[in-house]
Amino acid sequence: MVKCIFRRSVVAKQIAMDIREIARRAKVSTATVSRTINRVPTVDPQLAKRVWKVVDELGYYPNTQARALVSGRSRIFGLIVSEITNPFFPEIVQTFENLAVENNYEILLTSTVHDPKRMESSVRRMIERRVDGVAILTFGMEDVLLDHLRFRKVPLVFVDVGPNAPGIVNIRIDYLNGIRQAVQHLAALRHRRIAFIAGPSNLKSAIARRAAFKTSMTEIGLSPDLIVEGNHRMDGGMRALVEFSHLSNRPTAVLCSNDMTAIGVMREAYDQDIKIPGDLSVIGFDDIRLAEFTIPPLTTVQMSQMELAKIAFHALLSEVQRESPSHERSEYELHTSLVLRCSTALAQPGRHPAKARKGNVEQRIR
Amino acid sequence: MVKCIFRRSVVAKQIAMDIREIARRAKVSTATVSRTINRVPTVDPQLAKRVWKVVDELGYYPNTQARALVSGRSRIFGLIVSEITNPFFPEIVQTFENLAVENNYEILLTSTVHDPKRMESSVRRMIERRVDGVAILTFGMEDVLLDHLRFRKVPLVFVDVGPNAPGIVNIRIDYLNGIRQAVQHLAALRHRRIAFIAGPSNLKSAIARRAAFKTSMTEIGLSPDLIVEGNHRMDGGMRALVEFSHLSNRPTAVLCSNDMTAIGVMREAYDQDIKIPGDLSVIGFDDIRLAEFTIPPLTTVQMSQMELAKIAFHALLSEVQRESPSHERSEYELHTSLVLRCSTALAQPGRHPAKARKGNVEQRIR
DNA sequence: CCGGCTACGGAAAACGTTTGCCACTTCCCG
């Protein structure tokens, strides 16, 4: 057996180990090897066995690029997220990968860090690698780039922001439900001055959340004007709370556009010696895994990352599997709802939150 | 040509848009197009310009798989992490990706979730896609798998655990320095009963940390026996603290094998009304970004994720760029050191931490 | 004006698969 000689030989750079080598050793044609490997049912079990034996012995792995080249399918899905370091996303990536593994797909992950240049290079990379589909989880994208993908008939999945065009599936998120629950929960706890820390205003998802907040406040007769803009990161939350402390009319509760912001708020509150939830109630959004482990545990609006990833993946998969170019669902909905933990409490009547405990004198600036 | 009729037909999903099409329109040969695109200096600027024009007009992107097939380099690096949902890793992934983008590489990311099956499929996927190198950041790997990669001469980068074989570069982490600092910091704060919450004992990195703890304790004459095993996740930290509370001889300080564990500890402490750092000092390991935002901010041992990613990437890159098969550095070192924040304080003499404030009676079980 | 060198660009052979088409066996049925 040449094989053995080779494997153990000293020089042994590497021999061919392609489908032809297998064919030669199994004494069949390459076509048969290919068919065996792809489990085409018409090949004789005898033969198949012989082929598999050789394959195993040689530790042969088919070359995916060659496969892709001829078949026209790369078995790669692109996944564009806005910032992998935001704990919201790793959960999604993990789920996406699990599904990919199950279905023999690969993931081309791309993190745009909110940089248009990076977004562009993301798209380029996707196209160059000839991905079979792209899930775009970065909330907001320039149309030019989009066109490049659409022109190439790449199946696309968006969350929130997708255009309503054929061949594009959208996952709509029902922000209002969760945010309304959050607002009403605070209202029930007698909060009247409820603030909102928004996400960056160039993110469609952030805009939608803010809008949901306004709606929820207005419909119960509260003023939705206490809004400052954060950045969906912790430092943004910290800065926002500082801003609120400078106000004469301080909020007693604050709703955040995402959990990272809320964590920032709690951290700043700690620095300022504002007790949560005693002095200030805080609610987040996303329900990242960490939310359960903050101090105090964060009450937040859940938007299941696993669910989102699953929907996105399956949408892509079914888009790629069918031949007929349409009539699949092109719109999915993701639910949100409040999960209560420990970061909210009854409003303390007539008491101002920030610094309230610092100076013993209660401030009553109205 | 049936081909052409089809390709240009009205239905014309998509026209060819390959290098040949470019060549045709620019009235040059495909070879020239290829050379132009790859910036081979010998092509006439005139011609090049003409080619680029067509390329831009048509929005042509070269097919990476075809390129890879013929050139033998896929321009993909594999990145194997143990759990992308552990905040330690996204930071690395991000840095790795930044470098990849700069160098026109792609990343094949794989998260093994500590599952040997997944580890195996990871390796298979890497080989199938013919990656140009793999960085293995999951701390511990079976040799069989390793052999598959080595057999194929794939450049490999390990952290901590790599075998000392040629063609494999190792990043050694200097755990002792940081951990010694941590222990001595606690000792200086008059802590004597210092506990350690270890990582899973099948992780080489966890074993190394534990060993460093033992060394550091022993060398200053303290007993290093207060050790329980966690899992490098938050729930493990919580459970560990529960175990400690059951002890008659409770620790006044606890050093954790990673930051997630520390976060779990702080959370459980909150539940048990143990004040940190008043009743219990806590130190983490890794210095994930979040450590700055815990309550209180976590004192921890820094091990720069960016640095780690950079070293790994550049090691891979230089391994792939040189022709000569050796004499590069195959060993790097990563430093660790303590960063002080607010989760440690002077030991309260004669006072037991857990439940100390619950019952007013001080417990004095010795 | 010619010979030879340089610089450029084209033809064609890879790269490792899949797959359409065709040929050869069997086998069954009339």
Add this chain to the structure above:
DNA sequence: CGGGAAGTGGCAAACGTTTTCCGTAGCCGG
């Protein structure tokens, strides 16, 4: 016993690049 159908498996043509090898044109010096 002949003919057709069904079951197998091989040949060779793609897939979209890179790259080697060669031919040609232009230039310069003699």
